[in-house]
Amino acid sequence: MDSLFKSIAVSISGIFIGLLILVAVFLESSRNHGAGTVMPAHSPSIVIENWFDERSLALLNPDESELRSIDTQGFTTVNLFNRSPTPPAEEAPPEATATEEPEQPPPPSTRKVPVIYRGLYTTSGGDARAYLSVGGQTLAFSHGDRVAPGWTVQEVRSDQISLGSESGKALTVGFNQEKKLEVPLRGTP
Structure with missing residues (x-):
């Protein structure tokens, strides 16, 4: 210090x-x-x-x-403490800025649900029941039962099961094979 x-x-x-x-x-x-x-x-x-x-x-x-012989017009009119006004920005013509948005496809009306035929058993009354895994859940279905919205069991055999839709489509699923069902989304006709 x-x-x-x-x-x-x-x-x-x-x-x-x-x-x-x-x-x-x-x-x-x-x-x-x-x-x-x-x-x-x-x-x-x-x-x-x-x-x-x-x-x-x-x-x-x-x-x-x-000083009259020197051109000081530009120097003496400059005020260093005030900002100079900025020129207005040029606007682009409307046709240059307007862009057409591409048409978006309509949302899908169906979703695909996986179906796997797991096996068959026959009841004492003679009814054939099929084990189907639909969307990850394994359930037992007989002839005419509704598997998914719009799809029913048409025929049950030991090697395959046939499903039919309300619109007339048919789908055959082999034993331990996976197929996809097109199921209408909720709220769609």
Whole structure:
């Protein structure tokens, strides 16, 4: 902490000494200039005098006659603190932006349900019953039973089962074979 204060004190004293030297040189040059003495060209007082010379100030503040020959129209009208207005965006013609959406196919009216014929047994009364796995559930069906919406058992044999739909389609499923039934979705005729 002490070294920080020491370095700050040294910096401030260096700046103060530099300013004192500049003031002394300026006072010396103005005193000698008034006495008619000529200072050498490499003297710092000449440089300081040139800063405050009338010719130097004239370069910084030119009169209007010199400015008339220079085109300052674009420079003087620029305000760096205000944003320039942005031009309005060009709108594309309506036919370029309008896109036709492709016709989407109608939603499917049926779904496919897997059916597997698992086997056959005969009751003591002589009725043949078939084990069918429909949509993952294995159930027993006899002739005329409804298997799925719109599908019924038409014929049962030991090697295959025949199913029929209300629309007249027929489907034969072999023993341990999987077939797909097209079943109408709920809410569709």
